[in-house]
Amino acid sequence: MTVVGVVGLGTMGRALAELFASRGCEVRGFDVRQYEVSYEEHTEVGREGVAITSSIAECVAEVDFAIEAVAEDIDVKRAVLAEISAHTAGVVASNTSTFVPSVLADAVSTPERFLVAHFFNPPHVVPLVEIVPGPRTAPTATAGIVDLLNRMGRHPVLLASECPGFVANRLQAAILREALALIEAGIASPSTVDQIVVNGLAPRWAAAGPIGIADLGGLDIWERVSVELFPLLSAASQPSPLLTALVETGHLGAKSGRGFYEHVAEIDARTFDTMKRHFELGAPRSGEALNATQ
Structure with missing residues (x-):
């Protein structure tokens, strides 16, 4: 049985502990606050x-895999990773969505066994895990984690090298920047932008991805579209004033009850249920997509 240690039991760390336990791993968890984790709130996975x-x-003694899911603060993460690596010979990972491995690896006693394993919330619904090696990460470390996640029914993708934001967050940030620019210009409301994505772009991307859709549409057409539109797209280097204003007034989205939209727990739960059904329907796995013969 694979033994996993999860350090940091906030929203994401607790969900990761539950995910690994539900997939047959022996899981140990630790949080500096030492509160009793409430599994009753998550009925899909018991405490066993x-x-x-x-x-x-x-938490991490003699584990095969240790992952930190503490606050997104570089000093906190470096301190926690240093202590983790001092007490285990297993692979050490960070669930960071911000920091590249090279800025954290020096805190680990043997950087060859350190990498980023970027899960997405909620991890029991979203199968994607970005595996990001650092400059000194050993291939055996990445191969072992990719194998474990495949056996767990996740969809790990291994990046060739690190870059800020990895891949998913860079794509999300680029789309969000343009979406907010369109809203600021009065061209569309937040609801209209989301309807266009939900009812058109997202299902197409789910089937083939943006590169696959370009192939299907014709690269000659997309070259012409690029010539016309690239100079006109937002090149903002600072967050949208709309976004900043909401944050400054405490309207943080679902966590505060209001963001661009009003949020009710029951409606948000239905949104996550819809998301889960989309993933259960299934996207092409590796080797099944449009580029399988390449």
């Missing part, structure tokens, strides 16, 4: 297979 420990050393 998860042991809450009293220290990082106890």
